[in-house]
Amino acid sequence: MTSKTHHTEVVRATRSSRIAMTLCLALLLALIAMPWWASSGNIRWAIELSCYIAIAQMWNLLAGYAGLVSVGQQAFIGVSGYLLFVLAQNFGVNPFVAVLLSLIAPAILAVPTYLLLRRLDGPYFAIGTWVVAEAVRLATSNIDYVNAGAGLTLRVMTQYSQHEREVGFVLLCALLLLTTIGGSYWLLRSRIGLALTAMRDNPVAAASQGVNVGRLRFYIFIAAAVGTGFAGAIYYMAQLRITPSAGFDPFWGSMSIFIVMVGGIGAIEGVLIGALIYFLADRLFGEFGSAYLIVLGLLTLVIALYARGGVWGLLQKWGDHAWFPVRRKLIVEENP
Amino acid sequence: MQWLDAVIQGVLLGGMYAQYALGMALMFGVMRIVNIAHGDVMILLSLIAVSLAGVLPFGNLGLIVVIVPIAVVIGWILQKFILNKVVGADPLPSLIATFGLSIALQNFMLELWSADTRSLPNSDIASASFQIGSIYVGLLPVIVLITALVLTGGLDAVLRFSRFGRGLRAAAADTEAAAMTGVDPKRIYAIATAIAVGILGLAAVFAALRATVSPSDGSAQLIYAFEAVIIGGMGSVWGAFLGAMVLGVAQAIGLRIDPGLGILFGHLVFLAVLATRPEGIMARKK
Numbered sequence: 249m250t251s252k253t254h255h256t257e258v259v260r261a262t263r264s265s266r267i268a269m270t271l272c273l274a275l276l277l278a279l280i281a282m283p284w285w286a287s288s289g290n291i292r293w294a295i296e297l298s299c300y301i302a303i304a305q306m307w308n309l310l311a312g313y314a315g316l317v318s319v320g321q322q323a324f325i326g327v328s329g330y331l332l333f334v335l336a337q338n339f340g341v342n343p344f345v346a347v348l349l350s351l352i353a354p355a356i357l358a359v360p361t362y363l364l365l366r367r368l369d370g371p372y373f374a375i376g377t378w379v380v381a382e383a384v385r386l387a388t389s390n391i392d393y394v395n396a397g398a399g400l401t402l403r404v405m406t407q408y409s410q411h412e413r414e415v416g417f418v419l420l421c422a423l424l425l426l427t428t429i430g431g432s433y434w435l436l437r438s439r440i441g442l443a444l445t446a447m448r449d450n451p452v453a454a455a456s457q458g459v460n461v462g463r464l465r466f467y468i469f470i471a472a473a474v475g476t477g478f479a480g481a482i483y484y485m486a487q488l489r490i491t492p493s494a495g496f497d498p499f500w501g502s503m504s505i506f507i508v509m510v511g512g513i514g515a516i517e518g519v520l521i522g523a524l525i526y527f528l529a530d531r532l533f534g535e536f537g538s539a540y541l542i543v544l545g546l547l548t549l550v551i552a553l554y555a556r557g558g559v560w561g562l563l564q565k566w567g568d569h570a571w572f573p574v575r576r577k578l579i580v581e582e583n584p
Numbered sequence: 585m586q587w588l589d590a591v592i593q594g595v596l597l598g599g600m601y602a603q604y605a606l607g608m609a610l611m612f613g614v615m616r617i618v619n620i621a622h623g624d625v626m627i628l629l630s631l632i633a634v635s636l637a638g639v640l641p642f643g644n645l646g647l648i649v650v651i652v653p654i655a656v657v658i659g660w661i662l663q664k665f666i667l668n669k670v671v672g673a674d675p676l677p678s679l680i681a682t683f684g685l686s687i688a689l690q691n692f693m694l695e696l697w698s699a700d701t702r703s704l705p706n707s708d709i710a711s712a713s714f715q716i717g718s719i720y721v722g723l724l725p726v727i728v729l730i731t732a733l734v735l736t737g738g739l740d741a742v743l744r745f746s747r748f749g750r751g752l753r754a755a756a757a758d759t760e761a762a763a764m765t766g767v768d769p770k771r772i773y774a775i776a777t778a779i780a781v782g783i784l785g786l787a788a789v790f791a792a793l794r795a796t797v798s799p800s801d802g803s804a805q806l807i808y809a810f811e812a813v814i815i816g817g818m819g820s821v822w823g824a825f826l827g828a829m830v831l832g833v834a835q836a837i838g839l840r841i842d843p844g845l846g847i848l849f850g851h852l853v854f855l856a857v858l859a860t861r862p863e864g865i866m867a868r869k870k
Contacts, residue, residue, distance in 0.1 A: 545688030
């Protein structure tokens with residue numbers, strides 16, 4: 249009996265992923281260099297788009313992998329935004345540092361929120377998150393320390409020149425994208441990623457294979473809250489103003505749902521496509537107000553009914569060209 | 585006396601919330617679906633009622649006779665074209681579909697009726713009140729509460745004793761096993777949604793009589809209905825009724841403490857119930 253030796257190799261990168269990775273790094277560098285080549289208006293757009301991408305990807309992680317549908321992520325946007333304003337304005341903390349410190353607020357809020365709401369069944373969990381967001385919004389509107397319903401203004405930003413501010417913002421945005429998109433990609437390729445994917449496909453089966461579904465959901469909920477809060481803090485810092493009705497606006501939830509569902513749930517590629525579509529649609533048709541929102545709502549409805557994979561799901565029917573592949577491909581070569 | 589008054593007003597307010605909550609409890613019980621557009625459908629019916637009141641010379645009772653069939657038809661359309669396609673173990677499709685519908689519906693109403701608040705023309709019932717001791721009680725809120733009581737009792741009786749009720753309880757327990765014994769789940773679902781939205785039609789007329797409505801009010805009504813169902817305990821119509829009373833009283837007491845705290849108090853009581861008695865105050869022992 250002759251024994252053959254085999255050379256085995258696990259391949260994780262594909263040609264499309266190498267191209268995408270190079271492109272992502274190039275875009276990230278271009279983003280960081282923006283203060284030296286782009287207009288202030290374009291930088292503002294880049295900040296906004298980065299925040300949309302980050303918030304949507306966090307929702308994608310929740311709904312697309314952990315099976316936790318939330319319509320109350322605005323709670324985390326608002327609390328981190330408010331903590332940032334208070335730290336920078338009332339305690340004199342450097343605002344760019346305060347952005348990072350403010351992440352403690354969504355983390356702290358996420359723990360009791362999850363522990364309370366995990367008792368609710370799927371769809372009821374979603375509305376439960378909305379109640380929490382509304383409760384936090386109403387509580388904020390009743391606290392005189394943060395100016396109640398009138399909101400806060402970030403006057404300390406005037407100590408920086410416009411150029412300094414822009415450099416600070418693009419660096420924060422680069423960090424935001426690295427942690428939310430890069431972090432998700434890293435997570436999905438790791439051991440935890442296997443558990444998450446198993447959980448997405450069937451939580452009961454995943455649990456029987458040794459995945460601690462409850463604990464994993466808890467961690468993902470906190471991580472998503474922090475990522476969402478990070479984007480929220482940057483967004484309202486750029487706005488220079490926050491009010492309870494803006495910071496805790498349910499529209500943040502609608503926006504993430506729209507981006508993820510249209511782009512394609514359960515894929516980072518989907519979030520990028522969806523965010524770009526939403527950003528362009530908002531620029532082109534935003535002026536039509538409610539007519540535009542009717543179309544957005546109906547589009548979400550139609551996708552939920554007929555094309556649950558969104559645009560990325562449709563694209564994948566023409567061939568597997570993942571930008572962010574998370575699969576492992578085993579290649580076995582027989583040695584002669 | 586002031587607090588007794590708050591409790592009475594709260595119970596009366598709870599009558600309104602019970603009418604929102606009954607349909608939600610019914611639909612969740614049988615299909616495991618929460619229709620996020622629940623409140624928006626109610627507001628749509630209210631606005632239709634307000635617009636019809638200007639044209640039809642029926643009075644308020646006649647309005648109910650017209651609106652409830654419209655509501656049943658809307659429920660049927662909702663079931664046939666949306667909910668039947670998303671019923672399943674995964675909660676995501678039904679949530680996303682009805683969420684999209686909710687946004688579309690809200691903005692459609694905004695286009696058609698503008699953001700103004702509207703109400704039904706003031707009638708004798710809406711302004712009549714009577715006095716018990718030193719507390720004034722409005723006649724309309726009492727009618728709303730009695731209607732809610734009758735609806736809850738009626739729905740409970742239908743679920744307990746009718747053929748449809750048995751089919752519904754069977755389908756809720758195990759859809760496939762129920763189908764094997766000759767229950768048609770699609771038919772049960774359709775009737776459940778028609779009843780749920782039909783009740784909303786009644787609630788819509790009362791809401792427009794009692795106070796004002798505007799296109800963006802739907803989400804708040806959805807949240808109140810949801811809180812009532814969870815406080816009371818899932819899977820029981822009397823639970824939804826009791827939960828609505830608790831929610832109404834919590835809001836009324838909060839409102840007495842500070843006008844900005846009414847709704848927040850409702851949310852806090854909901855969260856407190858979730859923390860201490862997550863199965864709800866009326867839940868059946870498992």
